[in-house]
């Protein structure tokens with residue numbers, strides 16, 4: 001059992017959510033190479049540690065949100081938007 | 090250390106392998122003497138011809154077939170814990186070949202053939218019990234998939250057919266085949282050669298015979314880095330020192346991407362926990378393996394009498410091997426829907442292992458863009474049954490430096506070319 005904190009609803013049992021996997025930026029459809037599509041569709045970082053991922057609160061607010069979760073301890077934390085923006089740059 | 094020749098504690102060691110016999114069993118039973126070790130500990134060499142990372146069934150089988158089929162014996166198998174401590178010692182030991190794609194059926198069928206003679210090949214009882222395997226269909230869509238699989242199977246000469254509720258009831262009298270359940274049973278895919286095996290015995294048998302053929306098994310040796318120079322492998326770093334080698338084989342299943350990352354090879358693999366549970370032992374009453382995809386559950390009874398339950402992977406990626414209450418509740422409820430009569434039985438244990446899931450539920454096998462770095466991963470929830478054929482094919486691939494026909498569909502290049510080998514319909518629950 002894992003408690004997951006929805007940014008809108010607060011802490012809930014993880015069974016209320018659906019795991020959406022690692023979040024990667026989607027390549028531009030008009031410019032992407034086959035390699036970029038492969039990476040986006042299939043490849044995963046699969047880190048043993050902190051992972052940035054998408055979850056869907058199906059039995060709650062029914063919104064998608066991004067979160068950072070530790071894949072070994074299942075601790076999680078809200079995404080630091082400033083850091084995320086820096087990483088994207 | 091025991092001497093490697095002659096009589097040790099009353100039984101023979103030839104080529105370093107202790108020989109078991111009825112006589113040595115009686116003698117040890119009466120005297121309580123220690124059995125000599127089935128595989129030895131060696132000092133680590135500075136270099137090996139082949140370094141295999143991961144001491145599960147895949148790594149050990151690859152070492153065994155390299156040594157016995159190709160005469161390559163200067164091999165190290167590196168295992169960070171103890172052999173069989175990963176998925177190979179945690180699985181529910183179901184073997185079958187009734188897959189969905191022709192590539193998959195052919196491949197797993199070869200593995201079953203190798204398993205059928207494995208006890209003789211290894212001179213080690215692996216307790217393969219071909220008791221038959223049933224995959225239940227509770228709706229029209231799954232019945233259609235069962236028919237599809239049966240036809241693909243028959244074309245590959247694999248014994249597999251769709252049967253109705255009457256025949257199912259005959260095979261498994263304790264199954265609730267009435268039409269008043271939440272998900273009535275409409276039919277099943279019946280696969281007589283499927284069954285269960287003693288998974289530890291398979292691991293130990295391969296280890297023992299690989300050892301006898303000169304393979305070094307290094308337990309408690311963790312790979313921490315892979316040296317790549319000019320696009321080719323030159324060695325591995327371990328917590329016990331560096332080893333020079335031109336060939337590294339990644340057989341680490343749930344840890345596969347951590348090892349591939351060390352070589353700079355990216356892979357379409359995500360690690361999910363898979364749980365299983367076992368009950369107290371009772372008298373034998375279930376002599377087939379029963380799987381229900383709709384109910385996400387499967388059941389078999391071991392030779393000791395315990396019921397073994399499994400399900401599909403946990404709902405999110407993780408490297409944690411903790412059990413969860415959701416799993417126990419789910420599995421118990423679903424088993425009772427299938428077999429209400431077992432409601433009084435008590436669960437003894439539950440556990441989890443790590444599964445290296447791929448997008449198409451097929452493995453990734455063969456060379457990579459780094460010369461000398463081979464992968465045998467993507468075994469998800471279904472890779473124990475593939476141990477022998479994978480070891481045989483990977484050994485062939487390494488010795489002859491090209492993937493043999495039987496694994497040519499499973500190369501990592503398929504994700505760029507869009508040639509996926511979709512096995513989800515045959516592998517998502519019924520491992």
Ligand SMILES: Cc1cc2nc3c(=O)[nH]c(=O)nc-3n(C[C@H](O)[C@H](O)[C@H](O)COP(=O)(O)OP(=O)(O)OC[C@H]3O[C@@H](n4cnc5c(N)ncnc54)[C@H](O)[C@@H]3O)c2cc1C
Pocket residue numbers: 142143144145146147148167168169170171172173174175176177178179180181182183184310311312313340341342343344348363364365399440441442443444465468469470471472473474475520
């Ligand atoms: C609960 C459960 C039920 C299953 N049921 C079935 C079933 O019924 N039928 C079936 O066919 N399959 C089943 N499977 C899947 C099967 O267990 C695996 O696919 C298979 O065992 C994989 O074998 P392997 O040798 O590739 O990996 P593993 O046995 O997992 O071995 C990998 C080894 O690599 C080692 N390792 C990792 N990192 C390092 C490192 N850095 N250095 C050194 N060593 C390292 C690990 O310690 C581990 O021992 C099940 C799995 C689970 C968890």
Ligand SMILES: [Zn+2]
Pocket residue numbers: 006007008009010057060061062063
């Ligand atoms: Zn919410």
